[in-house]
Amino acid sequence: xxGQLLELSVHAPDTGASFDHYQKLGFGAATAGDxxxxxxxxxxxxxxALGLHGMAARPLTLTFVQPDVARLHRELEAxxxxxxxxxxGHDAFNRIELADPSGVMLRVLEARSxxxxxxxxxxxxxxxxxxxxxxxINPARVEAFWRRLGRQLTPLGAPWPxxxxxDDWPLAWHHPEAHAGPVLLFQHPDPAAAAxxxxxxxFELEERPLPxxxxxxxxxxxxxxxxxxxx
Numbered sequence: 411x412x413g414q415l416l417e418l419s420v421h422a423p424d425t426g427a428s429f430d431h432y433q434k435l436g437f438g439a440a441t442a443g444d445x446x447x448x449x450x451x452x453x454x455x456x457x458x459a460l461g462l463h464g465m466a467a468r469p470l471t472l473t474f475v476q477p478d479v480a481r482l483h484r485e486l487e488a489x490x491x492x493x494x495x496x497x498x499g500h501d502a503f504n505r506i507e508l509a510d511p512s513g514v515m516l517r518v519l520e521a522r523s524x525x526x527x528x529x530x531x532x533x534x535x536x537x538x539x540x541x542x543x544x545x546x547i548n549p550a551r552v553e554a555f556w557r558r559l560g561r562q563l564t565p566l567g568a569p570w571p572x573x574x575x576x577d578d579w580p581l582a583w584h585h586p587e588a589h590a591g592p593v594l595l596f597q598h599p600d601p602a603a604a605a606x607x608x609x610x611x612x613f614e615l616e617e618r619p620l621p622x623x624x625x626x627x628x629x630x631x632x633x634x635x636x637x638x639x640x641x
Contacts, residue, residue, distance in 0.1 A: 411485070411560045412518055413476030415579050417452060417461035418542055419517065420471075422633040425449045425464040431631050432460065434611060436534035438527040445503060445523045452524040455531050457580055458539040458594070459524070462633065470592055470635075471507075471515040472581070479504040479520045489558060510555050512546035512583055514592070535608055536629070536637050537598030541574065545586040549573050552583050569595070569640040594637040601627045601639040 422428040432453035433439065440452035440459065449464030461473060476482050480498050483506050487493065495507040504520040532538065546552050553563045553573060563573040563583075570588035575581040582595070598604045605618040605627050616636070617628040627639040 411482070412474040412516065413482075414474060415472065415581075416475045416519065416522060417459040417473045417524070418470070419461040419463055419473045420633050420635055421466075421468055422449075422462035422464055424632055425451055425462045427632040428462045429453065434613075435536060436531055438530050440524040440526050442524040443522075445519075450523070454526055455534050456539045457578075458542075459526065460635075461523070469513070469515045471517050473517045473519060473523075475520075475522050476518050477520060479506055479518055482506065482518060491555075491558065511548055511551035512544050514544050534596075535604065535611070535613075536596040537604060537639060538596060539580065539594065540597045541580045541582040541595045542592065543572060543582040543584050543589070543595055544592050545588075545590065546583045547586060549583055549585075589636075589638070592635065594635065596637055596639050598627075598639050604639060 429451050437453040437455045440454055442450050442452050446463065451462045453460045453462065483493060483496055483498060486508065491508060493506050493508050497503070497505050505517060507515060507517050509515055556563055556575070561575055561579065563575055566572050566574045566582070570584050572582045572584040601619045602621055605615060608615060608629065613629060615627060615629055617626055619625040619627055628636055630636045
């Protein structure tokens with residue numbers, strides 16, 4: 411219903427530092443358009459596109475693309491799903507915003523704001539991207555919200571109890587006791603070896619697995635978004 415998941419949009423106060431961080435990790439750079447008045451860049455790996463927005467601080471946002479935003483706006487209103495902001499008109503770049511019960515912002519644009527690189531890497535120094543996991547204290551409300559929008563969520567027990575969405579939208583929701591905020595989850599066959607390679611390239615890890623493989627690897631980006639590998 412919302413269209414195609416386009417990017418995970420994050421506030422990057424220093425877009426250059428964030429760009430360099432992800433480039434060093436092995437992400438590919440997309441070709442971004444001039445839709446936004448602020449500094450904007452996109453870094454990609456696998457099915458993850460990170461939109462780095464150098465604007466005033468705002469919540470992490472899931473950005474979708476849907477060619478008929480005005481129709482979607484009418485459908486959401488008819489089903490009683492509140493739209494928090496809307497820019498609609500023949501002379502505007504149409505977009506609407508709403509929020510899911512976990513608090514994450516959802517933005518729907520009328521057209522793509524970037525073109526993915528033709529050689530998007532499947533893996534990085536962090537391994538393979540798996541999910542963006544979001545904290546929620548009310549998974550039942552989250553599940554009901556997304557079911558109304560036509561998506562199914564499935565319980566999963568690893569790496570922690572969570573709800574995961576269909577594979578074409580790599581999203582999950584976890585209890586804040588597992589991790590306090592949003593986190594990018596990566597899969598790697600040898601997290602300890604990944605930690606060695608990251609430290610050799612001067613990345614500062616907040617947590618790293620033991621040589622035995624116990625524990626987890628946590629790396630935080632300049633815009634404060636953590637990436638996590640679990641052993």
